[in-house]
Amino acid sequence: MTEKTNSTLTASAETTRNRLRAGFISRDLYGVAAIVIVAAAGYVLFPDNLALLTRIIAIALLVLSLDLVTGYCGVATLGQAALFGSGAYAAGILSAHYGINDPLLMTLGGIIAGAVAGLVCGIVMLRAHGLPQLVLSIALVYLFHEFANKASSWTGGSDGLSGIVLDPLFGLYEFDLFGHTAYFFGVILLLIVFALLRIVVRSPFGMLCRGIKEDPVRIRAIGASPHKALIKMYIISGAVAGTGGALSAISTQVVALDALSFTQSAEALVMLVLGGTGSLFGALVGTLVFMLFEDFVSAANPFHWLTMVGALLIVVVLFAPKGIFGTVQDLLSARRNRTGETRP
Amino acid sequence: MQTVFSIAVDALAYGMVLFVISIGLSVTMGLMRVVNLAHGGFAMIGGYIASYVARDLALGYGLALIAAVVFTILIAIPIERLLYRRIYGQPELTQVLMTIGITFCIIGIANFVMGPTLKTIPLAPALQGSADLGFRTIPVHRLFAIACGLAVALGLWYAIEKTNFGIKLRASVDNAAMAAALGVRTEIVYAVSFAAAVGLAAFGGVVGSEFLPVEPYYALRYMVTFLVVVSVGGAGSIPGALAACLLLGAIDTTGRYLMPEFGEFFFYLAVIAIICVFPRGLAGRAK
Amino acid sequence: MSAVFEVINLKKAFGGLVVTNDVSLSMMAGDRVALIGPNGAGKTTFVNLVTGALKPSSGEVRLRNEPVTRIGPTGRVQRGLVRSFQVTRLFQCMTPAEHLGLAVLQRTGKSAQLHGNFLTRPAVMEEVDDLLERLGLYALAHRKVREIAYGQQRLLELAIALALKPSVLLLDEPAAGVPQSDTGRIEDALANLPADLAVLMIEHDMDLVFRFAKRVIVLATGTIIFDGLPADVTKDARVREAYLGSYANAGLNA
């Protein structure tokens, strides 16, 4: 290797590094801006459909939380709704049984319950790997579901938990029929969670988790415990899912067993893989595309839309195997590399 | 004592039905490394075909069973060529997405073509009625299901462990490139195994239809059950799957007898306990 | 001067099969020891016992006079016992800088922090850059590992071990799988290892052993049959007996 090419390479490493450093803030800003723009566009384009949009936000939080454990840590789970539902029920029970109707306190309750559920699920889930782990997650979500069904004096059982009353947000904004307050509340929650998660995923801890996903043996060989890190991530994930659950409880004022269901978990996983795992944007894109597509086709043909959704999933696997966002990102970076090479 | 025997017989019958339906999935997941969530969909297609042949065409149960296996495989061949072939060796989550998509399509099409009502498969006269075991009576079709389970278990064990094809299959699984270099046409091995798995699914769908009635949502309704038994057994292991089915069948049946209101708890707690003790499944091999 | 690393009467049996039989050895700071032995001698088991992946049937492992036999693999790493892998175990989607950053952060107890990024931490980056430069990987700092050559991956493997600032380093065939053209760089890197580091290298390549080691230990069927100078190893009757047949004439007479 000659001196000259060596120094060019070194210089290019230097620029890469600077680009990366600068990229943190700008990518965060792009992300926040993108959410704000999409949220505003949703508000302007579908002012009559804010309930759907709020629901998308709640599910997006669930999918983000799933991305943390599946996308960043490589733990496949079909039981993420256990965390989401715990948050939803906690928020709902606070209001319906304890008269705590402040939406912020209810959200806090949801976050705590989600984190606790995350801890419990994490401890159990990490006993196995691969397929058996997937089955553990299924067993867990069914246990949570059954528990909620049994504790019907608290949860309303299969009739759902109703009687959730809401104080105005900050004492100012009533939760109204059109769902404006709930929508804005949801958008703000999403922005906060997104910003915090951006910080977490590029932090040393985030890097550790990516390492665990790729090779836990190597992580142990540098003296870190994958188990501890994964439990921690599960708690964070639970808090995020709990936020989504609380938002769902607040915006709909009902919580039912489906919030804790296997179906909900599986749908979340489908949305995540659809968007692309291992990236917060992927989680958001997947949720948005799936929910909007489902809403569109199920309104267009309420009787046979499932086939269309199935076809969408197949098409995505065939033509965008890394998920929608992952594949777009690959295409863009491939183009950047090409243009980079042709530059003198 | 009589009750204990009685429960044991029920558990055995239920476990065997689970085995017959799930074993095909164990083959795809363990030997072909494809998380095939559409397995229940193929079982359902088998059920529909059998129902059509036996009920609408009145051609009899035996013929219905054969037709179900043959036509389900015929339906599955283009699906394998066009879709499954694209996901061999892909990450598990991609496989999950694809096979859930296929399941949705199968459900949607079944609902459209066959309608949402339950379909039954009229049993052959010889399988109707009950047999006397001395301490209790048992429906003959349950004995038939137990026999089918044993036959399938033995047949598969023989095919995988003792035949030339089994050797090729195991070689392809362990190291596809090496097997190909040795002249094994892995594509064909995979296609044949897939067809066998689908055929088993259809067979199980028909034999098990007395327990799990055929309707469009079948494909998703029992997906979890199949996935659980296969994983608890250790994907790819015939004895493992058999043990898991019998064990879980026993736990499920006993739980439902002793404390029906906590039946679900029992079952899933048992699943968690088993996996915690055997993190790779009952017959899981270290990787 | 006391030993930094000691293995005392280590035994491991799987059922009736004894794979590590009463092995004892000790190393001082700065030692360069090669552990060799024919296939099936129990080298891999020995490494697993020492790093804590396996529990011994009896015996003890000590690091700087502290018994670590009951301490798990991660605890031993934290106490300064670091290993490299025979086949590289790296994170394919991460960059060398990230690998080293993670190792440095882990060593300094900061790998669990939920904020900030190592690229923006001067203290971490200084160390990372230093390691990258020492091993000639600086230019590749931000390439994904799957895009870089295997020889360079081996160097990175070494760099990670160094980033953990070990007192004892277990190198499992550091040059395995590397094309001939690249072995020179690996040997350079080995020659430049910190002087006070105790290194135990498990190796097949006798040329490398002779150039690197000041002391050679031969393991055969789970027992140490030779512990002495490299110059003496080929003359030892038991070593010859252990190798001849399984290893034939290869390497030894060179």
Add this chain to the structure above:
Amino acid sequence: MKKAAIAAFAVMALCGTASADVIKVGVVGPFSGPFALQGKNFKAGIDAYIALHGSKIGDDTVEIVYRDIPTADPAQSKALGQELIVKEKVQYLAGFYFTPDAMAVTPILKQGNVPMVIMNAATSAIMKTSPLVVRTSFTTWQTSTPIAKVASDAGVKKIISVVSDYGPGVDAENAFKKAFEAAGGQIVEAIRMPLSTNDFSPIMQRIKDSGAEGVFAFLPSGPTTLGFVKAFNDNGLKAGGTKFYAPGDLTQESDLPALGDAALGIQTTFHYAVSHDSPENKAFVEAATKAIGNAAELSFPSVGAFDGMHVIYKMIEATGGEQDAQKAVDAVKGLAWTSPRGPVSIDPESRHITQNIYLREVAKGSDGKYFNKEVQTFEKQGDPGLAAAK
């Protein structure tokens, strides 16, 4: 400022439909998924009503907007309800197969100035959540109470209750228990089994061991009823003379072909049998069969939907097409008419339908088809569940 904007927007949204010629009715139901059959029946009932009575009421034209909700999913239901009210500007909400789905929407009715006509969801308590709810289906209490009298009239003293472990199952158990014990009978055991039960043999063993003379059972209509009834026969309970009582969900007409001979002789009480003999029902069945395509798929939700449309038409007549939810609901309080199921009326207090409950027995017709044969009538039954829920 923001509030004012919202208010202005709301006024616009609400006034927009006041003088419109097209009156939209939003129907939420399970049109896909495991309960698609019931959703299909909703649509058949609605189509039948429109086919028989036209889509015009005075100058106004009725338009139905369908929204799918495959399983109980209140969050989705609320989103759909809001969308229908705010975006589609429906004046009436109808449908609702599951209780939680209905419960999720009731809190927004008042603000949206929209009445809700429940065409199925069968939990008594829904009626208390909003004064703008009217129900034209039934409650589980309503259909499960009379069967207790049937059992005790038949001289059965000891009964074991076996229900699916979810809201309606528990309702059925309580309703039966209350009525049966009041009639002097004894519930020897009450079993709640998980909804996902596939193999009922162990349950049958429990029934055998309990020493009861009869079984009261409740399962949601669909695949599990098939397994339950078959297990009942296969395990020799039917042959052993154990009596089988259930509300009519268990023998809904669309499941009968699958149940076949196994169901023969099962006694159930319900508000509607497709075989009901009346000119109104003949006309209804003919129209509904045409709408659904396959006669074998016709089942009870269709009649709830049919009568629901009747109530909505009356509401539209009473309000002259103006959007006034309270006025619309008030107008149908006490409304009485002859439905395909027989004489019915809307109870002014509870806004729930008062109707005849029939004792039926599964029989095989001369054409080889199975049907629910009405053998006894319990006239003018209200909802006993509402009182019990208090």
